Amino acid sequence: MKILVLEGSPNKRGSSNMLAEEFIRGARENGHDVEVIDAAHADVRPCTGCICCGYDGPCAQKDGMQPIREKILAADMLVFVTPLYYFGMSAQLKTLVDRFCAFSFELTRHHVKSALLAAAWNADDWTFEALESHYKTLVRYLNFDDCGTVLGLGCGSPAMTKRSKYPELAYRLGKSVR
Numbered sequence: 001m002k003i004l005v006l007e008g009s010p011n012k013r014g015s016s017n018m019l020a021e022e023f024i025r026g027a028r029e030n031g032h033d034v035e036v037i038d039a040a041h042a043d044v045r046p047c048t049g050c051i052c053c054g055y056d057g058p059c060a061q062k063d064g065m066q067p068i069r070e071k072i073l074a075a076d077m078l079v080f081v082t083p084l085y086y087f088g089m090s091a092q093l094k095t096l097v098d099r100f101c102a103f104s105f106e107l108t109r110h111h112v113k114s115a116l117l118a119a120a121w122n123a124d125d126w127t128f129e130a131l132e133s134h135y136k137t138l139v140r141y142l143n144f145d146d147c148g149t150v151l152g153l154g155c156g157s158p159a160m161t162k163r164s165k166y167p168e169l170a171y172r173l174g175k176s177v178r
Contacts, residue, residue: 001113001177003027003034004075008082008093010040015119015161019150019170020081023117026174035075037068040092044068044099053102065099073106077113077147077177080135084120087130097138107142113177114144117170121156128153148173 005024009016024034043064052060059065072078080097082089089097100107116135120127128151139146150173152166161167 001032001076002074003032003077003079003177004071005034005036005079005081006039006093006096007036008039008080008090008096010090010092011083012038013158014083015152015155015158016081016083016117018158018161019117019119019152019155019166020079022167022170023079023115023150023174026171027177028174030175030177032174032177035071037071037096039068039096040090042068042092042096044096046095047098047101049101051101055101055103056105057102059099059102065096065102068096069099069103072100073103073110075112077115078144079115079117081117082131084118084122084127084131087127088134089118089131100142104142109143112144113147114139115147115173115177116149116151117173118150119152119155119161119166121154123154125153127151147177 045063082093150170155161
């Protein structure tokens with residue numbers, strides 16, 4: 001299976017990317033081909049809502065999204081990776097996701113699997129409610145097959161995350177993907 005990991009953290013050594021590394025390790029051990037897109041540092045501008053694409057492309061903007069689009073449409077699974085930024089995904093990942101607008105019909109017909117990996121400093125049980133709701137809406141709207149989530153509560157620093165159960169859970173999720 002071709003898995004595309006969309007990392008949305010500007011901190012390359014942060015907690016959410018640590019979860020991604022563990023997911024990738026598990027998926028590769030299972031024989032999957034995994035590629036990472038660093039959405040946080042990609043040349044992707046925000047969607048302008050011009051709808052020149054007609055929801056099926058091409059996008060009017062000429063930036064780094066076209067090669068990412070091709071990789072997304074060639075993937076069997078998308079893994080969304082983000083730190084929790086004010087109860088949602090990072091702006092960097094959201095910018096990339098918003099650009100799905102230019103190929104949402106094609107993406108919907110593609111029937112990919114998906115997963116969500118996220119890390120938050122906060123450890124309250126309600127911390128991820130808005131992010132989970134957004135992710136579930138994307139899954140439903142784009143006809144994805146959700147394979148699971150790892151939501152790292154109390155993972156405010158890499159040291160905190162490393163000591164938590166969440167890297168192991170991310171590894172197991174990667175290992176379980178079929």
